[in-house]
Amino acid sequence: xxxxxxxxxFGGQGVLLMGYLLALTAMRQGKEVTYLPAYGAEMRGGTANxxxxxxxxxxxxxxxxxxxxxxxxxxxxLLKYLNVVRQGGVMLLNSSLIHxxxxxxxxxxxxxxxxDLARELGEARSANVIMMGAYAQxxxxxxxxHLSETLAETGLGKKPEVLELNRRALTVGAxxxxxxxx
Amino acid sequence: xxxxxxxxSHVLGEAAVLAGCRYYFGYPIxxxxxxPEYMSRRLLEVGGTFIQAESELASINMVIGAAMAGGRxxxxxxSPGISLKQEGISYxxxxxxxxxxxxxxxxxxxxxxxxxxxxxxxQATRGGGHGDYRCIVLAPASIQELADMTLQAFDLAxxxxxxxxILGDGMMGxxxxxxxxxxxVDPAKLPEKDWVLDGAKDRPQRIILxxxxxxxxxxxxxxxxxxxxxxxRENETAWEMTDCDDARLVVAAYGTAARIAGGAIRxxxxxxxxxxxxxxxxLWPFPAKPLEELSHRVRHILxxxxxxxxxxxxxxxxxxxxxxxxxxGRPGGVIPTPEDVAHQISHYYYGAHLDExxxxxxx
Numbered sequence: 427x428x429x430x431x432x433x434x435x436f437g438g439q440g441v442l443l444m445g446y447l448l449a450l451t452a453m454r455q456g457k458e459v460t461y462l463p464a465y466g467a468e469m470r471g472g473t474a475n476x477x478x479x480x481x482x483x484x485x486x487x488x489x490x491x492x493x494x495x496x497x498x499x500x501x502x503x504l505l506k507y508l509n510v511v512r513q514g515g516v517m518l519l520n521s522s523l524i525h526x527x528x529x530x531x532x533x534x535x536x537x538x539x540x541x542d543l544a545r546e547l548g549e550a551r552s553a554n555v556i557m558m559g560a561y562a563q564x565x566x567x568x569x570x571x572h573l574s575e576t577l578a579e580t581g582l583g584k585k586p587e588v589l590e591l592n593r594r595a596l597t598v599g600a601x602x603x604x605x606x607x608x
Numbered sequence: 609x610x611x612x613x614x615x616x617s618h619v620l621g622e623a624a625v626l627a628g629c630r631y632y633f634g635y636p637i638x639x640x641x642x643x644p645e646y647m648s649r650r651l652l653e654v655g656g657t658f659i660q661a662e663s664e665l666a667s668i669n670m671v672i673g674a675a676m677a678g679g680r681x682x683x684x685x686x687s688p689g690i691s692l693k694q695e696g697i698s699y700x701x702x703x704x705x706x707x708x709x710x711x712x713x714x715x716x717x718x719x720x721x722x723x724x725x726x727x728x729x730x731q732a733t734r735g736g737g738h739g740d741y742r743c744i745v746l747a748p749a750s751i752q753e754l755a756d757m758t759l760q761a762f763d764l765a766x767x768x769x770x771x772x773x774i775l776g777d778g779m780m781g782x783x784x785x786x787x788x789x790x791x792x793v794d795p796a797k798l799p800e801k802d803w804v805l806d807g808a809k810d811r812p813q814r815i816i817l818x819x820x821x822x823x824x825x826x827x828x829x830x831x832x833x834x835x836x837x838x839x840x841r842e843n844e845t846a847w848e849m850t851d852c853d854d855a856r857l858v859v860a861a862y863g864t865a866a867r868i869a870g871g872a873i874r875x876x877x878x879x880x881x882x883x884x885x886x887x888x889x890x891l892w893p894f895p896a897k898p899l900e901e902l903s904h905r906v907r908h909i910l911x912x913x914x915x916x917x918x919x920x921x922x923x924x925x926x927x928x929x930x931x932x933x934x935x936x937g938r939p940g941g942v943i944p945t946p947e948d949v950a951h952q953i954s955h956y957y958y959g960a961h962l963d964e965x966x967x968x969x970x971x
Contacts, residue, residue: 446784450613453786461613461784465639465722486871488783491945 435499559599668696698737702818723941
C-alpha cells in the first residue's frame with residue numbers, strides 16, 4: 427500500500443518538520459519513504475509545503491498529484507490543496523487559523539484547533555506536534571507511540587522537558603480528533 | 609550499517625567523504641546549495657579543505673590543482689554553473705586528471721528555473737567543453753544509488769584518470785530517502801599515483817599540460833584518449849532491464865524519469881500490458897549494445913525524458929532502425945506523474961496494436 431500526504435502552511439509553522447517526522451518514523455517501522463520539500467523561493471512567513479510518500483514497496487514518484495491526505499495549517503494552503511486531494515481523501519485543517527467555509531463533499535474534513543490547543547498546553551510552538559498526534563489518530567499511517575519514540579531516539583527533541591511536552595502534545599492532538607469523530 | 613533518512617545533496621557530500629574526498633571547491637546555486645553547506649562542515653571534521661570560491665571558473669580551476677597534486681576532489685553545481693565550469697572540465701580531460709563533478713540539473717536554457725530537469729544530457733554525454741573528449745557519466749535513480757555511484761565515481765576517475773560526472777536533478781538534490789552508507793575508504797591506503805605533481809625533490813621532473821602544439825603529438829595524445837575511452841566503453845557500461853522478457857514495448861529512461869516510468873509500468877502491467885523498462889546507469893558510455901540486442905525482439909521503444917528529447921538520439925543510434933522509437937519528453941522542470949506516463953504507454957501500446965496476439969505484438 428502507498429500513502430501520499432502533503433503538509434502545507436506558513437514558513438515557521440513547523441510544516442517541514444511534520445513531514446520529516448512522519449517520514450523518519452515510517453522508515454523506522456520498515457516502510458519505504460520519500461520526503462520532498464518544496465524548494466522554491468521560500469522564506470519565513472511565505473508558504474512552505476512538503477510531500478511524504480509511505481509505502482510497502484518501491485516508490486515510483488516522490489511527487490503527489492492527488493494525495494490521500496493533506497495537513498493544512500493555514501487558509502492559503504486550503505485554497506491550494508482543496509481540489510488536489512483525491513476523492514475519498516482526508517484533509518486535516520488547523521481550525522484555529524482556517525475560517526473559510528469552502529469544503530468538498532467527496533473529502534472528509536477534520537478540524538483541529540491546534541493553535542488553541544497549543545496555548546492551553548502552555549507552549550504555542552507545539553501546534554505542529556499536536557497536529558501530528560491528530561494525523562496519526564485519523565490516518566493510522568503511523569502510531570503515536572512510534573512518533574514519540576522517533577522524537578526521543580533521533581535527537582529531534584533532545585531535552586527531557588521538550589520530549590515530555592511533545593509526548594503530551596501528540597496525545598492532545600489524538601484526543602482532540604478522537605472526541606470530534608465520535 | 610544503519611539506515612539514515614537524508615537529503616540527496618547531503619548524501620552526495622557524505623558519500624564523497626567516505627570515498628576519501630578531502631577537497632571540495634564550489635560556488636552556490638539552487639537546487640544543490642546543500643552540497644557546499646554539508647561539505648563546509650564535514651570536510652573540517654576529516655581534515656579536508658573546503659573553499660567557497662569567488663566563481664564557478666575559480667572553483668573548477670581549484671579542482672584542477674587539487675587533482676594534479678593527487679587528492680580526491682569534487683565540485684558540484686547545477687546547470688548554468690556547470691556550463692561555466694566547462695572550460696576547466698575540458699582541461700581536466702586533456703590533462704588526464706581524475707575529478708568528480710556533480711550536476712543537479714535544473715530547467716534551462718539560460719537561467720531557466722530551479723525545478724528538476726534532464727535537459728543537460730547532451731552537455732554531459734558529448735563532453736560539454738571544447739575538444740575531443742568524454743566524461744564518464746553516472747545516472748543514479750534513487751538516493752541509495754546516488755551514494756553508491758558517488759563512491760564508484762571516485763574509483764572510476766582514478767582508474768582512468770578522467771573526469772566523472774554524476775548527473776542528478778533538482779529533485780534528487782532536495783529529496784530525502786533512506787540510505788545505508790558503505791564503509792569509509794582511507795585516503796592513505798589508496799593506490800599511489802605515480803604521476804602527481806608533489807615536488808620533484810629526489811625524483812625526475814613531471815609535467816602535466818594540455819597544450820601540445822605539434823599536431824602529430826596532439827594527434828597521438830588524442831588517440832591515447834580514444835583508446836582509454838574504448839576501454840571505459842568495454843568495461844564500465846552499466847544498465848538495468850526490468851520486465852523485459854515478455855515485453856512488447858520497452859520504456860527507455862534514466863534517473864528520476866526511470867523511477868517514474870517504473871511506477872507507470874507497474875500500473876499498466878496490472879492491466880495486462882506487456883511493457884518493460886530499460887534503464888541506462890551510465891549515460892556515457894551509453895549501453896548501446898544491450899539495447900540493440902533488445903531491439904531484435906522488442907520492436908517498440910518509448911523514450912521518456914524530463915526534457916524535449918536528448919537521450920532519444922542515443923536510443924535511435926543504438927537500435928539502428930530495428931525498432932520504432934518514440935519520445936515522451938517533458939521539458940521546463942515539469943515532473944509528470946506515473947499516471948501521465950502510463951497514459952502515454954497505453955496510447956502507444958494500443959495504437960500499435962501490441963495487445964493483439966502474435967510474437968512481438970501485431971506490428
